[in-house]
Amino acid sequence: GAVVSQHPSRVICKSGTSVKIECRSLDFQATTMFWYRQFPKKSLMLMATSNEGSKATYEQGVEKDKFLINHASLTLSTLTVTSAHPEDSSFYICSAFGASGTSTDTQYFGPGTRLTVL
Amino acid sequence: GNSVTQMEGPVTLSEEAFLTINCTYTATGYPSLFWYVQYPGEGLQLLLKATKADDKGSNKGFEATYRKETTSFHLEKGSVQVSDSAVYFCALSEAAGNKLTFGGGTRVLVKP
Numbered sequence: 001g002a003v004v005s006q007h008p009s010r011v012i013c014k015s016g017t018s019v020k021i022e023c024r025s026l027d028f029q030a031t032t033m034f035w036y037r038q039f040p041k042k043s044l045m046l047m048a049t050s051n052e053g054s055k056a057t058y059e060q061g062v063e064k065d066k067f068l069i070n071h072a073s074l075t076l077s078t079l080t081v082t083s084a085h086p087e088d089s090s091f092y093i094c095s096a097f098g099a100s101g102t103s104t105d106t107q108y109f110g111p112g113t114r115l116t117v118l
Numbered sequence: 119g120n121s122v123t124q125m126e127g128p129v130t131l132s133e134e135a136f137l138t139i140n141c142t143y144t145a146t147g148y149p150s151l152f153w154y155v156q157y158p159g160e161g162l163q164l165l166l167k168a169t170k171a172d173d174k175g176s177n178k179g180f181e182a183t184y185r186k187e188t189t190s191f192h193l194e195k196g197s198v199q200v201s202d203s204a205v206y207f208c209a210l211s212e213a214a215g216n217k218l219t220f221g222g223g224t225r226v227l228v229k230p
Contacts, residue, residue: 006161034217043207043222044162093161095218107211107218109154111161 003027004096006110013084014118021079021113023094029074030096034107035067038091050077084117091115120145124208124221131198131228139193139224141182141208149210151175151184151191152218156205165193165206198228 003026013019023033032051036044048069050056056069066088068080077096081088091114095107124141131137143151150169154162166175171186182193191208208221 041223041225043220044218046217049217095162106152106164106167108164109162 002106002108004030004094004108004110006092006094006113008113009111010114010116012116012118015085016083018080018082019084019115021081021092021094021115023077023079023096023110025075025096025108028096028108030077031074032097033071033077034095035069035077035079036093036095038093038112040091044093047079081115084115086117089115089117120149120210120212120219122208122210122219122221124206124224126222127205127225129224129226131226133200133228133230134197135228137193137195137198137202137226139206139208139226141191141193141221143189143191143208143210145189145210145212147212148186149212151182152209152211153180153182153191153193154207154209154220156207156223158204162207198226200228200230202226203228 005024007022035047038044046059047062048056048058050069050071052071052074058064071077091112093112095109121144152167153165155165156162166177168175168184174183180195182191205223205225207223209218211218
């Protein structure tokens with residue numbers, strides 16, 4: 001149980017285009033989802049916290065207009081990288097906290113999405 | 119603020135060797151502590167956790183004990199396998215539902 005999926009797993013796009021990444025909790029309802037960014041051989045950097053039905057809370061230094069987060073349901077959160085540029089190339093990972101049926105102090109991570117902006 | 123410090127890698131070992139990855143933390147309260155593992159090309163997987171002092175988390179031969187007096191949560195495995203080659207992250211969370219604070223990660227390479 002407690003599976004989190006991400007789609008797509010890899011995406012290559014041209015500079016200036018927008019890319020949407022989906023994060024789904026497959027077998028539980030996620031009251032809170034997190035979006036992380038991971039640079040090569042580095043740790044995870046929290047970008048934002050997303051609660052279902054409310055606006056995301058962004059970490060300091062993260063541009064909310066560039067990284068749009070929507071948590072429209074208890075099983076889906078999306079991250080849209082708008083007007084992507086090569087420096088946005090990275091590995092984006094989501095995680096989710098469950099409600100009932102899962103351990104409430106454990107984040108379950110998606111497999112990540114590799115974004116390459118040409 | 120909260121912080122997690124773990125030993126830098128890479129750590130290179132031979133199969134069946136003993137593995138220790140040190141992790142210390144700074145937190146204002148009584149956090150839950152976690153070890154996550156990331157295999158090449160994959161996302162993070164929870165390896166083990168401990169939610170209060172003196173708790174021992176264990177999974178797949180790995181163990182870590184929550185030491186409040188030394189603010190540590192060192193990861194150990196008695197006999198590593200090639201399949202244990204991965205990046206290991208120590209992390210803490212102040213409360214259920216809260217964000218995780220990660221250490222920098224330690225890359226482990228186990229050679230046959």
